[in-house]
Amino acid sequence: MSLPAPALLDISDLSVSFRTDRGTVRAVQGVSLEVRAGETLAIVGESGSGKSVTALSILGLLGDAGSVDGGRILFDGEDLLALDDDAIRDIRGDRIAMIFQEPMSSLNPVLTVGKQVAEPIRLHRRVPWREAYARAAELLERVRIPDAAHRLGDYPHHFSGGMRQRVMIAMALACRPRLIIADEPTTALDVTVQAQILALLKELTREADSALILITHDLGVVARYADRVAVMYAGRIVETAPARTLYGAPAHPYTEGLMASIPGVDGAIGARLPTIEGQPPDLARLPPGCPFAPRCQHVLDVCGTVPPPLERVAERHLRACYRDG
Amino acid sequence: MAEPVAAAAPADDSLLRVEGLKVHFPVTEGVVVQKRVGSVKAVDGVSFALHRGETFGLVGESGCGKSTTALAVLRMLEPTAGRIVFEGEDVTHLGPARMRPIRRRMQMVYQDPFGSLNPRMKVRDIVGEPLVVHGLATDRAAYRARVDELMDLVGLLPDMADRYPHEFSGGQRQRIGIARALALEPSLLICDEPVSALDVSIQAQVVNLLMDLQERLGLTYLFIAHDLSVVRHISDRIGVMYLGRIVEIASRDALFAEPKHPYTQALLAAVPLPDPAREAARPDELIAGEVPSVRNPPAGCGFHPRCPEVMERCRVQRPELASRSRGFVACHLYDGGG
Numbered sequence: 001m002s003l004p005a006p007a008l009l010d011i012s013d014l015s016v017s018f019r020t021d022r023g024t025v026r027a028v029q030g031v032s033l034e035v036r037a038g039e040t041l042a043i044v045g046e047s048g049s050g051k052s053v054t055a056l057s058i059l060g061l062l063g064d065a066g067s068v069d070g071g072r073i074l075f076d077g078e079d080l081l082a083l084d085d086d087a088i089r090d091i092r093g094d095r096i097a098m099i100f101q102e103p104m105s106s107l108n109p110v111l112t113v114g115k116q117v118a119e120p121i122r123l124h125r126r127v128p129w130r131e132a133y134a135r136a137a138e139l140l141e142r143v144r145i146p147d148a149a150h151r152l153g154d155y156p157h158h159f160s161g162g163m164r165q166r167v168m169i170a171m172a173l174a175c176r177p178r179l180i181i182a183d184e185p186t187t188a189l190d191v192t193v194q195a196q197i198l199a200l201l202k203e204l205t206r207e208a209d210s211a212l213i214l215i216t217h218d219l220g221v222v223a224r225y226a227d228r229v230a231v232m233y234a235g236r237i238v239e240t241a242p243a244r245t246l247y248g249a250p251a252h253p254y255t256e257g258l259m260a261s262i263p264g265v266d267g268a269i270g271a272r273l274p275t276i277e278g279q280p281p282d283l284a285r286l287p288p289g290c291p292f293a294p295r296c297q298h299v300l301d302v303c304g305t306v307p308p309p310l311e312r313v314a315e316r317h318l319r320a321c322y323r324d325g
Numbered sequence: 326m327a328e329p330v331a332a333a334a335p336a337d338d339s340l341l342r343v344e345g346l347k348v349h350f351p352v353t354e355g356v357v358v359q360k361r362v363g364s365v366k367a368v369d370g371v372s373f374a375l376h377r378g379e380t381f382g383l384v385g386e387s388g389c390g391k392s393t394t395a396l397a398v399l400r401m402l403e404p405t406a407g408r409i410v411f412e413g414e415d416v417t418h419l420g421p422a423r424m425r426p427i428r429r430r431m432q433m434v435y436q437d438p439f440g441s442l443n444p445r446m447k448v449r450d451i452v453g454e455p456l457v458v459h460g461l462a463t464d465r466a467a468y469r470a471r472v473d474e475l476m477d478l479v480g481l482l483p484d485m486a487d488r489y490p491h492e493f494s495g496g497q498r499q500r501i502g503i504a505r506a507l508a509l510e511p512s513l514l515i516c517d518e519p520v521s522a523l524d525v526s527i528q529a530q531v532v533n534l535l536m537d538l539q540e541r542l543g544l545t546y547l548f549i550a551h552d553l554s555v556v557r558h559i560s561d562r563i564g565v566m567y568l569g570r571i572v573e574i575a576s577r578d579a580l581f582a583e584p585k586h587p588y589t590q591a592l593l594a595a596v597p598l599p600d601p602a603r604e605a606a607r608p609d610e611l612i613a614g615e616v617p618s619v620r621n622p623p624a625g626c627g628f629h630p631r632c633p634e635v636m637e638r639c640r641v642q643r644p645e646l647a648s649r650s651r652g653f654v655a656c657h658l659y660d661g662g663g
Binding site: 046047160162163190191192193194195196199217218219220221222223224225226243244247248257258259261262263264270272273274275276277279280 | 528558595604611612613
């Protein structure tokens with residue numbers, strides 16, 4: 001299969017660290033990934049795996065303690081890491097939008113919902129408030145908020161959790177972004193509402209031929225909504241593959257262990273779950289070599305020396321592991 | 326016609342019977358003189374029974390009343406109505422002194438392994454505290470030996486007992502919480518979202534530990550969670566709650582193979598399966614709407630505004646939980662039996 005269009009987002013060899021009292025935390029190391037228009041890429045991993053830090057680096061939102069130590073983030077051919085603050089601010093909320101986990105803390109409690117959705121439109125499109133409000137009403141309708149036009153004057157606390165997340169999606173879509181990054185967008189929501197929100201997000205991004213990066217720890221969500229998956233562990237991508245391949249034929253021992261440890265629909269009563277013994281390493285005291293080696297059942301001598309590079313195992317399927325096959 | 330609701334609780338081998346439990350919270354108005362203007366019916370007529378040695382899963386979305394039910398069973402919240410029968414004794418209205426020995430027999434494991442352990446106490450004292458509180462720590466050597474034994478029971482090294490909680494990972498902290506809950510040799514362990522704060526690879530370790538402990542100690546579990554895959558793995562029977570009521574009780578296999586209540590069906594359909602091939606084969610239909618506020622629940626069946634099978638009767642008459650061909654269902658669809 002030949003790959004058609006060039007990637008919309010092309011991250012190569014990204015490394016990010018944070019200075020803390022415990023020393024330098026290597027949050028992201030040598031991460032490379034691509035996202036194409038119309039595609040949903042899921043980044044999965046446990047807490048501290050570096051999935052959210054990768055997303056924040058794309059938007060230049062690392063804050064003072066974090067620094068990019070190397071790598072390149074090309075968006076539409078432009079290196080985001082080379083841009084100054086003003087230039088990245090012009091892109092943020094316009095061509096790249098972000099949706100966070102907690103809609104209550106991401107919305108301003110003292111501004112009306114209409115104003116918050118209209119603001120990015122006015123800012124990036126330089127249109128008068130009246131026009132921005134009209135577009136905001138349209139957007140709230142598209143995310144299926146009942147009686148949208150009459151709710152522009154309401155405040156966030158007037159909305160339920162699910163409705164607030166719809167408002168966040170409306171804000172994210174306001175300027176028709178090419179790329180949407182959603183960081184655990186439904187973790188705070190109930191399961192029936194989660195399903196509605198994710199289906200909506202997927203539908204709207206597909207309609208606009210935008211790309212979606214979905215950051216999550218929920219392997220069920222990944223299976224339902226992602227086209228392709230990148231699995232992160234201790235700051236590195238350990239495996240990336242189309243969703244079906246990853247679930248059907250995981251190639252990295254960590255991915256295998258993760259898949260096996262999900263309580264399955266076919267599990268026998270009383271059966272014990274396969275587990276990955278131990279716990280993820282401390283990012284301030286990473287072992288040399290593969291970060292998964294201390295927990296790996298297939299560990300070889302070489303695993304403790306140099307981290308394995310991400311290499312091709314099949315078409316569009318890469319993994320970072322020294323084990324054969 | 327349907328059997329009356331008390332049938333949900335067979336009297337024979339049950340360790341715990343909950344009958345018609347209601348927990349209502351008053352809603353008041355006014356700052357100086359508080360006037361009662363209504364009530365929030367957090368739990369509104371819940372009945373179920375736990376057989377000795379089984380795991381009963383209680384599932385539902387936030388605000389459905391599952392945690393409030395647990396707190397009422399433990400008598401940490403006063404029931405407004407109903408009966409709680411534990412080990413054959415009606416404990417619904419026992420005073421603190423008579424409740425004390427019973428508390429030893431029912432213990433709780435909490436969700437948050439970070440917030441539920443006192444950060445200033447050594448793990449030895451956290452695990453051993455219930456022994457002190459209940460006056461069982463008379464001999465120093467025996468106390469140390471018991472804590473060591475509890476640590477070992479949950480898969481922690483006894484010499485870790487002299488450390489503080491922050492030196493432990495999330496999974497280890499949950500083990501500490503479990504060791505503490507086991508200190509008094511309870512027969513019932515109420516686990517409220519015990520693994521939902523943990524990472525996937527750690528969840529499996531804790532689920533396995535709970536299953537091992539149940540086997541070794543003959544424990545009975547009331548397992549409260551919103552993650553259906555974990556509940557399915559660990560439970561023998563499952564109760565589904567919605568807006569303060571149990572809408573369905575069934576054995577785990579029957580519930581997943583053939584959910585009867587339309588809410589159970591919607592809930593199961595909404596849960597994504599960790600398998601892209603199965604996901605692609607599933608219908609896209611999703612239930613609309615959100616859970617209504619318990620402050621202002623709909624009349625009739627609480628689920629009727631979202632129910633795809635709603636009938637006229639559902640808007641006015643609340644269906645009772647009744648015995649059906651398998652399990653219990655609270656739905657007018659089955660009024661004729663089935």
